[in-house]
Ligand SMILES: Cc1ncc(C[n+]2csc(CCOP(=O)(O)OP(=O)(O)O)c2C)c(N)n1
């Protein structure tokens with residue numbers, strides 16, 4: 154077996170890969186069996202202590218679990234996928250990680266080098282398929298290249314801007330032994346921002362009357378959540394959060410104005426966007442212009458040079474380690490002497506209060522069939538501050554985005570800009586493993602549920618209890634509504650009526666129930682939390698209660 158003695162790895166290449174992954178902080182290997190990757194399993198089993206193998210029923214689940222591990226822990230997650238179809242089944246999750254900046258490493262099996270070109274089983278040249286959706290995709294050609302190649306994979310995945318790395322190893326070389334020098338991961342470097350750029354932005358902020366800060370996923374990914382909260386509180390600047398930035402400003406905080414988003418972004422005079430691309434979720438970086446307001450000036454702060462928007466018209470930008478960026482900015486604005494933003498903040502707070510009052514009505518809706526909002530009316534008060542909430546679905550998850558305001562960062566996983574249905578079950582699996590004492594709640598549209606529910610089997614076998622709540626409107630709701638709007642009719646949007654998704658979970662060894670009475674939602678959620686098994690609450694909801702959407706994201 155592998156030993157790390159005086160920085161030398163011995164044993165077969167799978168042992169090298171596991172030792173290096175562990176040195177980078179990996180604790181779990183998500184996988185579905187295939188002979189091409191047996192050396193990874195042997196490496197995991199024989200490591201001291203063994204690395205936990207978590208095996209699934211579809212490679213998408215393994216890859217989404219690795220992606221979510223990267224999001225939750227900020228250490229790259231590891232998925233091991235067998236050659237050919239195993240790897241191609243993981244492509245969506247890898248693309249999602251690329252879009253969301255999630256650190257993950259996928260190790261693929263690969264047909265043996267000594268047979269290459271002769272037609273061995275699953276002989277597919279995989280890196281060219283993965284290259285467009287990853288930071289790096291390459292073959293580690295020999296056993297002796299595996300330690301340094303895996304080390305590079307984890308280093309690249311974990312450095313700004315984070316993302317997925319794919320490597321594959323020819324089967325014959327994977328089983329081979331080698332000796333490799335390895336002295337552990339390099340220390341993380343932190344890039345300081347350009348001080349002139351920061352001073353320029355500080356001057357814009359000091360001169361602004363109606364500034365807004367937008368905090369996105371990379372604020373969390375870069376470990377800048379404390380610096381971001383400190384900046385908001387010291388300056389008294391109103392903030393909106395999105396993606397994994399949600400919770401950086403805790404739900405209920407007086408400066409969190411997500412519920413006044415339209416007014417803030419539409420009538421603000423300076424929008425400072427931190428750690429998230431200026432994509433469709435942020436009107437491509439064009440703000441202001443609402444109710445006769447002039448266009449807003451825009452500042453983009455990113456974790457690395459390549460993330461600064463190339464398409465938006467920017468009044469300023471800076472990049473670097475986001476804690477350093479935000480701390481430097483706070484100091485510079487304080488020096489420049491910010492204007493008095495309290496009247497602007499008060500106006501936004503009035504809007505937040507009015508929106509919250511309207512929400513309260515919806516959250517308590519007695520409607521029959523059930524309005525999806527009522528589910529959140531029951532769920533939100535039952536969530537602990539450290540809960541992990543995962544959304545996988547269309548309208549049902551959009552409602553969650555509206556009603557769930559996390560109290561802490563790092564506990565909210567939404568589909569993100571790639572928007573791939575089917576990500577949720579793997580994410581819930583990862584959350585259960587890396588946050589063993591937290592509530593884990595997976596919000597599933599009934600359509601989304603169909604992509605991954607078979608992997609409840611994996612949760613059951615590996616004793617990973619999570620609470621699933623299915624908003625079951627018997628339709629692909631987020632597509633049905635827009636198609637109706639565009640054409641006046643819809644096709645390919647209906648699913649079977651009131652399917653018993655809880656029955657699916659029960660037959661796989663979990664538990665669950667169907668709810669049709671709004672008053673029964675809360676007690677059912679309580680039973681789910683206390684069950685200690687994967688539990689699905691299947692709430693039959695009103696297909697007519699579509700999410701009020703102003704954009705299709707295109
Ligand atoms: C893999 C994948 N296929 C298709 C889509 C397009 N799509 C986005 S939302 C949606 C409907 C989701 O339905 P459901 O999960 O039941 O949630 P609902 O909108 O009904 O609440 C579809 C099909 C997608 N985002 N991802």
Ligand SMILES: [Mg+2]
Nearest residue numbers: 599600628630
């Ligand atoms: Mg649905």
